[in-house]
Amino acid sequence: MFRTNVQNQTWDVAIIGGGMAGMGVALRLQAAGQRTVVLEAHGHAGGCAGYFRHKGFSFDVGATTLVDFEPGGVGAELLDVAGITDFAGEQLPGYGAWLPDRKVTLHRENALWHQERLRAFGDSPAHRAFWTLLDRLAGVFWKASRKGVRLPVRTGRDVLADLRAIGLDGLPLARYATWTLGDALRRHGLREQDALVGLLGMLVEDTVHSTVDDAPLINAALGVTIRGAGLTRHRGGMHGFWRVLVARYRELGGVFQAGCRVHSVSPGFVLDTHRGPVRARQVVSTLPASLTAQVIPALAPRLRRYVTRDEPHLGGAAVVFLGVPESEVDGQHFTHHQLMHDYRAPLGEGNNMFISVSSAGDHDSAPPGHRAVMISTHTELGGWDGTDYEQRKKELTETLIAQAQRVYPQLGERAVVCQTATPRTYEHFTSRPRGAVAGVRQTLRNTNQRAIPHHLGIDGLWMAGDTTWPGLGTVACVLGSRIVAEGILR
């Protein structure tokens, strides 16, 4: 079967990796008439936005929310281009942020969020001016993202595309390209406000994987406002989402080859895979940059300086998956919550955790009378390979459940499923070196004009995914897939 379908032809484009970036590129190219094949090492699509199923539950292993998949959004554009009509996304109206000393509602609706942030953090001229700046940046750069802005700028064509996307009225905001979020807080005299800085810290850690003082201001403004861009959960979680995307890709004539690890790509674009050689005219790697350098030796010298630079800025995640009786998640309006317990302690390891609960009535995610719950936190990569692995995993599991009980007091008491993923798990299931997930911690030194580009100057070789511009998250990977597909089609 593999020999007949995959090996007996030279593909227009072979895509390595069937996660968000890979499937985004594949759907676009296949819809544009290219003959494409996706080579995915794991047993099914999804990668860090994938899923696993157990005892009638379907758990999202990484991303639980899709960003900007509402009409007009970056994600929705992919659905349109691919002709996907059966996307069953439920828009989240917002979520709860539980700070050490207060609770804040992160409304999706801008007017409600504006009232809430003034109520929760202060209504002085400085607060208003700070939020106005963030809103202006977010307005201009979300619009630019939807129009297909591309970075790093390398050609005259990129300059023109970016000018069109940002627009003349947005150009003066380019001066903030050298600011961090911390700079903006300091400029407004707000850097010492624990609650405000705590909330922003949680939001930027989740979206740009960084801290208030390191996060580039423009990236942070986009991250802090992702709710406004729309957070969506698909019916059946990521399992439901990938079922729709892979089915459409196959309907378009694309070949999704699961269980097909690519070992190396040799000159002439022969891909040496687990199942035999595959030939292609062009290749897109959606593996993390360090892995791409191993698999595609031709790219290694050009990637070396980026990989060396970014290595210290990688991080991991730990997630507890609970299958629980519905009564354990009663009593909350929202299905998603973000928690912080200590303003003074570093974020991660439970101090900033995200709880996602499958929707009531979503029986693709959980059996009737039950719900699937995912509790995630950032974790350092070090220390997960020692002999105390099981103990550390157990302790983190207990910590996350105990802290989540602030929102759902009975959570986990009668769990039908209780499992935990650590960097070791991600390394095993997504092949990410050391289990590093979600791109690099973004700073002024590694983002935007300094990010890893999608094309490194070798004809026919492309890169996408969350270690390339614009970085982590479903929306970033979809935007990257658009840039790569446009480049190939050109």
Ligand SMILES: Cc1cc2nc3c(=O)[nH]c(=O)nc-3n(C[C@H](O)[C@H](O)[C@H](O)COP(=O)(O)OP(=O)(O)OC[C@H]3O[C@@H](n4cnc5c(N)ncnc54)[C@H](O)[C@@H]3O)c2cc1C
């Ligand atoms: C815990 C967690 C929570 C998150 N929450 C959110 C969220 O709520 N919203 C959001 O937008 N984002 C979220 N993210 C980030 C988001 O999931 C990722 O940024 C995104 O899914 C990365 O997609 P990718 O295509 O770049 O890489 P990947 O998803 O890693 O895809 C690469 C694929 O390549 C495959 N592969 C690896 N090696 C080979 C090989 N040699 N040959 C063939 N195939 C190979 C892997 O199996 C994988 O499927 C979260 C991430 C994590 C870890």
